[in-house]
Amino acid sequence: MSQSPNRLVATVFGAVYLLVGVLGLFVAGSNFAGEEGGLLLGIFQVNHLHNIAHLLIGAALLAAGLRSTAAAKRVNVTVGAVYLLLGIVGFFLVGTALNILALNTADHILHLASAIVLLGTGLALDRSTTTRHAAA
Template sequence: MTQSPNRLVATIFGAVYLLVGVLGLFVAGGNVVGEEGGLLLGVFQVNHLHNIAHLLIGAALLIAGLRSTPAAKATNTTVGAVYLLLGIVGFFIVDTALNILALNTADHYLHLASAIVLLGVGLALDRRTTTARATV
């Protein structure tokens, strides 16, 4: 059995986002929600709500990647679209009360990069699994 690109990307991104969520719990300190947060890898600002989001997204991607190609494709596309929106909106909510995830510029670029990969794979690859039709 060959691994589909969507399953592979979902599994890898899921594992990475789970790891990032766990590591972030150690650096967030007492910052649960709001503009302030600890620095993960000295660059990415996180608070506990941000880490919980990473854990949930990581779990969704990992489960979908291990489950099936259609599940991975749908999850990659959905998470990619959410990250695209978050990456764009993030630039406008920095330094406002709406920044409840303690986002910073590095986070925005990482979310946009994740969106490009997830949307690219989700929309462009494994087309046969969702567009195959029965012949009559």
């Protein structure tokens, strides 16, 4: 694997989100979706739908990180943008029926932190690779 920052970040975040998704399955309890969920690591609220989202996002990041720098950039930016939106909107979802992922404040902070790293890496690093692909 190339030493591309985008590939490294996608691979590491992918592996971590896959692990979080698997571990969350053990604490989510019986709730598939909705405002209630179990606590992962004692602070992150998750339900089964939330865990499935982590598994899908982790798989997408890991696959892109293992594939190519261009793929990793695209997925980092896409997932980062989704997490930025979720991190912001999530604050307004708590306490409503729209909170189907059982989000809590710790989740919002983690999603925003993930967004900063993924978007920052995807938008700022490996620019020459993207330019070469666009010109080819």
